[in-house]
Amino acid sequence: MQTTGTHIAYLHTCKRKLWLFANGIGMEHTSETVAEGKLIAETTYLDRARKYTELAIEGIKIDFYDAKNKVVHEVKKSDRVEEAHTAQVKYYLYILAKNGIDHLRAIVEYPKLKQREWVDWNDELLLIASKWEKDVQIIVNSESCPPVINARICKSCSYYELCYVDE
Amino acid sequence: MKKTYYLFNAGRMSRKDNTLKFTPVDENGIEGQPKYIPVEGVSDFYCFGALDANSALYNFLGKEQIAVHFFDYYEHYTGSFMPKDYLLAGKMQIAQMKHYSNKTKRLTIARTFVEGATFNIIKNLRYYQSRGKDLAGLIEIIEGYCIQIQYATEIEMLMGIEGNIRQVYYTAFDTILNDFAMNGRSKQPPKNEVNALVSFGNMMCYSLCLGQIHHTQLNPTISFLHEPGYRRYSLALDLAEIFKPILVDRVIFKVLNKKEIQAKDFDVQVNSVVLKDTARKVFVRTFEERLSETIKHRSLNRNVSYKHLVKLECYKLTKHLLEMETYKPFKAWW
Numbered sequence: 001m002q003t004t005g006t007h008i009a010y011l012h013t014c015k016r017k018l019w020l021f022a023n024g025i026g027m028e029h030t031s032e033t034v035a036e037g038k039l040i041a042e043t044t045y046l047d048r049a050r051k052y053t054e055l056a057i058e059g060i061k062i063d064f065y066d067a068k069n070k071v072v073h074e075v076k077k078s079d080r081v082e083e084a085h086t087a088q089v090k091y092y093l094y095i096l097a098k099n100g101i102d103h104l105r106a107i108v109e110y111p112k113l114k115q116r117e118w119v120d121w122n123d124e125l126l127l128i129a130s131k132w133e134k135d136v137q138i139i140v141n142s143e144s145c146p147p148v149i150n151a152r153i154c155k156s157c158s159y160y161e162l163c164y165v166d167e
Numbered sequence: 168m169k170k171t172y173y174l175f176n177a178g179r180m181s182r183k184d185n186t187l188k189f190t191p192v193d194e195n196g197i198e199g200q201p202k203y204i205p206v207e208g209v210s211d212f213y214c215f216g217a218l219d220a221n222s223a224l225y226n227f228l229g230k231e232q233i234a235v236h237f238f239d240y241y242e243h244y245t246g247s248f249m250p251k252d253y254l255l256a257g258k259m260q261i262a263q264m265k266h267y268s269n270k271t272k273r274l275t276i277a278r279t280f281v282e283g284a285t286f287n288i289i290k291n292l293r294y295y296q297s298r299g300k301d302l303a304g305l306i307e308i309i310e311g312y313c314i315q316i317q318y319a320t321e322i323e324m325l326m327g328i329e330g331n332i333r334q335v336y337y338t339a340f341d342t343i344l345n346d347f348a349m350n351g352r353s354k355q356p357p358k359n360e361v362n363a364l365v366s367f368g369n370m371m372c373y374s375l376c377l378g379q380i381h382h383t384q385l386n387p388t389i390s391f392l393h394e395p396g397y398r399r400y401s402l403a404l405d406l407a408e409i410f411k412p413i414l415v416d417r418v419i420f421k422v423l424n425k426k427e428i429q430a431k432d433f434d435v436q437v438n439s440v441v442l443k444d445t446a447r448k449v450f451v452r453t454f455e456e457r458l459s460e461t462i463k464h465r466s467l468n469r470n471v472s473y474k475h476l477v478k479l480e481c482y483k484l485t486k487h488l489l490e491m492e493t494y495k496p497f498k499a500w501w
Contacts, residue, residue, distance in 0.1 A: 024256025025384055025485065145491045162482045166466035167495045 002059035007136045008091040012084035015139050015146040017159055022140040031158030037077040044075060044111040060095050072106040079110055080153060089119050094129035169210035173451050175444060177217040182227045209233050211378050215447065234381065236374045244370045249381060256384040262488040263389045276494060277392040278316055280405050281329050283496025285313050287412040288336050290499045295343045305339045345424050356439030363433060363440040364450065368415035369407065371454055376477055377403035383481040406480055413499050414473060418453050462501065
């Protein structure tokens with residue numbers, strides 16, 4: 001199975017979510033939060049479509065790549081799982097570097113919060129990201145689903161009901 | 168929140184730009200004022216009247232994941248237009264197959280379905296017992312059968328126990344109902360008013376379960392209590408067992424005892440009884456009210472509607488099949 005940006009993000013959010021998602025148990029279609037995120041992606045930075053490139057390479061999909069300034073943009077709704085977002089763009093940088101486009105910078109943008117987070121390239125990313133890739137494969141191919149994490153973020157997760165329903 | 172729409176009137180449904188337009192047509196073929204239905208607000212359609220539509224509409228409904236369930240003049244369920252499966256999960260299908268083909272695993276799930284159904288049946292009887300109906304004897308008999316469930320070693324035995332329970336349960340209808348009697352269950356065709364309502368209600372419950380299963384990764388043809396793929400999407404029949412007492416039967420007791428549906432609302436023929444339009448409308452409205460009623464869910468600590476409980480049941484089954492957690496059937500706990 002090919003690792004995608006979503007897998008890397010879920011690895012950093014919740015391993016159970018990663019396992020379920022990768023095994024075909026998707027929940028995104030039930031979530032209003034996901035629908036809102038999609039709406040934000042569709043309605044913000046509309047002028048970018050013309051200036052920026054859309055990139056699809058080795059299973060990752062980058063909506064906005066600013067080739068002139070060598071910056072990868074990623075738009076997110078909320079900074080609730082910020083670490084997962086930066087991990088996702090670091091993975092993008094790693095994949096691009098592997099394909100000969102290196103020394104880029106990335107930016108995670110939160111239009112609703114009017115905030116942005118810069119991620120710079122460093123050579124360590126090659127090591128870190130390839131380890132993440134392996135971690136994803138180990139979890140996804142495991143026979144059993146990882147346990148619930150009982151975290152604060154669970155409440156707003158699209159898998160909340162699946163994970164916590166009992167009786 | 169998406170809603171179920173019930174189409175009782177004949178008419179033409181069409182796609183109008185990116186939304187839906189329904190033009191009613193009366194008996195003389197005269198078109199009435201068209202009604203616009205925003206597509207975002209529709210979960211599915213139940214079609215009782217003659218519906219005129221073209222493939223452009225069905226393409227649109229398919230894309231929007233909206234199902235259409237059809238019923239004939241006698242309110243029999245005749246089939247559904249189901250949008251293309253959009254949640255395919257190979258792992259899930261295989262897990263479902265494994266649990267079906269392994270006899271012990273299949274029995275485990277089938278037993279819990281019957282247990283859940285029986286629990287909810289007894290719950291109904293206790294409720295009416297507390298309201299002055301003498302049902303203690305019947306409750307005792309059903310509890311006796313209930314003990315046998317765990318000892319059933321074959322699906323047929325389980326189905327037999329379930330049949331016995333239902334038979335006793337249906338005799339309780341004659342005590343619960345003030346002005347109507349059931350005199351035993353009769354189907355195809357139902358021989359009296361109560362049987363007509365039970366058939367109609369059960370079919371509504373079946374369609375509800377099918378609709379909810381479609382929005383999960385479960386395969387509706389692989390079932391555990393009922394024989395799979397036999398005539399119907401049998402997993403929906405399995406799930407419906409659990410929900411029929413609380414969703415259908417309670418609504419029947421209510422509409423009949425509160426005289427919201429009366430003898431005049433039925434069309435009595437030589438060997439069958441059919442609901443008139445008035446009865447169908449009252450039943451469907453009360454059923455919908457029941458579905459949107461909410462309860463505080465214990466483990467989720469959230470308010471959920473009765474309709475949503477069906478989906479949660481699918482989630483629990485998913486977890487059982489993927490061997491994450493043992494399935495516990497829904498039991499009305501309040």
